[in-house]
Amino acid sequence: MGSGLLRITHEFLAMMLGTDRPSVSLAAGALQKKKIIEYSHGAVKVLNRKKLESSACECYSVIQNFNAESVTK
Numbered sequence: 001m002g003s004g005l006l007r008i009t010h011e012f013l014a015m016m017l018g019t020d021r022p023s024v025s026l027a028a029g030a031l032q033k034k035k036i037i038e039y040s041h042g043a044v045k046v047l048n049r050k051k052l053e054s055s056a057c058e059c060y061s062v063i064q065n066f067n068a069e070s071v072t073k
Helices: 010-017 021-033 049-055 059-072
Strands: 037-040 043-046
Touching: 010 021, 021 037
Parallel strands: none
Antiparallel strands: 037 043
16 A cells, blocks of 8 residues: 555445444544545545554554564564
């Protein structure tokens, strides 16, 4: 994802996350208000990856560490 642009709808993202569309809309709105992402119809652009990562739950870093360890083995 070199450009930081992800073509995805709220509906599809909600399905992937196991939640409902309004929850995705609320979260996307909060991230957009903080200027972490931009969201337009069917596309999310990451403006600040570091802030996005720090906004994620602790499971993000756990998964990153797990993946890094898997590559080195």
